[in-house]
Amino acid sequence: xxDSSRDTDYLQLEIYPGRxxxxxxxxxxxxxxxxxxxxxxxxxxxxxxPKTVPYGPATGETVNHPSRRVIMVAGxxxxxxxxxxxxxxxxxxxxxxxxIREICxxxxxxxxxxxxxxxxxxxxxxxxxxxxxxxxxxxLLGMTDPKGKLRNKPVCILNKKDSE
Amino acid sequence: MAYKPQFYPGATSVAENRRKHMSGKVxxxxxxxxxxxxxxxxxxxPGSDYPSTHPPLAEMxxxxxxxxxxxxxxxxxxxxxxxxYVQFVDSMYNGPSVPYFRSxxxxxxxxxxxxxxxxxxxxxxxxxxxxxQLAKFQLETxxxxxxxxxxxxxxxxxxxxxxxxDGVMFDMLDRxxxxxxxxVMHKDQVGRPIDKKVNLGKPMSDEEAAKRTTIYRVDxxxxxxxxxxxxxxxxxFDQRTIYGFKPMNV
Numbered sequence: 192x193x194d195s196s197r198d199t200d201y202l203q204l205e206i207y208p209g210r211x212x213x214x215x216x217x218x219x220x221x222x223x224x225x226x227x228x229x230x231x232x233x234x235x236x237x238x239x240x241p242k243t244v245p246y247g248p249a250t251g252e253t254v255n256h257p258s259r260r261v262i263m264v265a266g267x268x269x270x271x272x273x274x275x276x277x278x279x280x281x282x283x284x285x286x287x288x289x290x291i292r293e294i295c296x297x298x299x300x301x302x303x304x305x306x307x308x309x310x311x312x313x314x315x316x317x318x319x320x321x322x323x324x325x326x327x328x329x330x331l332l333g334m335t336d337p338k339g340k341l342r343n344k345p346v347c348i349l350n351k352k353d354s355e
Numbered sequence: 356m357a358y359k360p361q362f363y364p365g366a367t368s369v370a371e372n373r374r375k376h377m378s379g380k381v382x383x384x385x386x387x388x389x390x391x392x393x394x395x396x397x398x399x400x401p402g403s404d405y406p407s408t409h410p411p412l413a414e415m416x417x418x419x420x421x422x423x424x425x426x427x428x429x430x431x432x433x434x435x436x437x438x439x440y441v442q443f444v445d446s447m448y449n450g451p452s453v454p455y456f457r458s459x460x461x462x463x464x465x466x467x468x469x470x471x472x473x474x475x476x477x478x479x480x481x482x483x484x485x486x487x488q489l490a491k492f493q494l495e496t497x498x499x500x501x502x503x504x505x506x507x508x509x510x511x512x513x514x515x516x517x518x519x520x521d522g523v524m525f526d527m528l529d530r531x532x533x534x535x536x537x538x539v540m541h542k543d544q545v546g547r548p549i550d551k552k553v554n555l556g557k558p559m560s561d562e563e564a565a566k567r568t569t570i571y572r573v574d575x576x577x578x579x580x581x582x583x584x585x586x587x588x589x590x591x592f593d594q595r596t597i598y599g600f601k602p603m604n605v
Contacts, residue, residue, distance in 0.1 A: 208517075209517060210517055210518055210519060210520050211516065211517050211518065211519040211520070211525055212520065213519060213520045213521070216520065238512065238513075238516055238525055238527060239527065240527050241527060241528075244509075244510070244528060244545075244546045245510070246509065246510070247508065247509025247510060247545050247546065248397075248508070248509065248545045248547070249509070249528075249542075249545045249546040249547045252546060252547055252548070254527070254528055254529055254546070255529065256527065256528075256529040257529065257532070258519070274519065274525060274527075276516075276517065300520075301520075
């Protein structure tokens, strides 16, 4: 197996708001973060919102949840499949971290937790290997939806052309 | 002197609310019509007769029995109604009730009900008209806040999640929405769209929810603040352990 691990000095951060974000707030926050220099990658997570009722007597009925919609982040469409409950990021250094904290202070109208830690895997798992093969891009490590199907594009890559 | 049930120990607002829920002496806050209730429960069409599972008891010629003489059947059982359910979910962010106290309320104040108590949801099974009577009581009184409590027959996820920005407990099936100052249900309790929207009334403010909740929380009324409750919880745990292990020592 080839090495698809990432061994860097980048910081990993998590923004954990006191409330689940509605798509409008998430869109503004993510756009401000995406415009910052020094943000390597980020993803959102939270409780899943299905398109159709998955079980029970109403199985198959369309849900039409207002939190499930397409938002524009850095000029690209991002189909929100979750209610945004947290944002995990990888940034280059502590200055960027402080910039992100300022953005959160400015945009979030309620309390939030902001912490540094290890939130994105740095070594690929057997599942990663099975899904993406031996020569996977290390930048995609830990960025896929564990419950997503590959055919549904379980990762949204922003500014890929710029990074190349 | 006649025995007067005490229901629950404690001097805090949470203990007082728990006593209210158990005794059934709760404040009525809103009106929900019978047709609206039938719509959101989703078991039959509003205005239709109650489907029955057996003939009325009076026509069945039941054998004479001392228990039948002692215990009168509930209206639902007398009519032969089907057994149907109502299921509530309460947010842990100061939801007014919790599964245990919904069950206590049902078991103490209503007859012929079968409450099921789970960590995040509470279900009551009963004959249909008996169940509707209980559901109406719990929905119309301070036991329910339309934003922090919800009727959820299936897909109950939400009670332990952070609240969304509008303060309405997360529901992945989007059964209720905040429209203006009111919470409106546009799907029944299992997520099927219903013919007309049902207005469940105004949500409680943060302060009111904190005042009416039966949940001990460190950011409101902490469990450890209620000395009498702690004392009785310790006593119950201590004595049931001793009775189970060495009853001769008690």
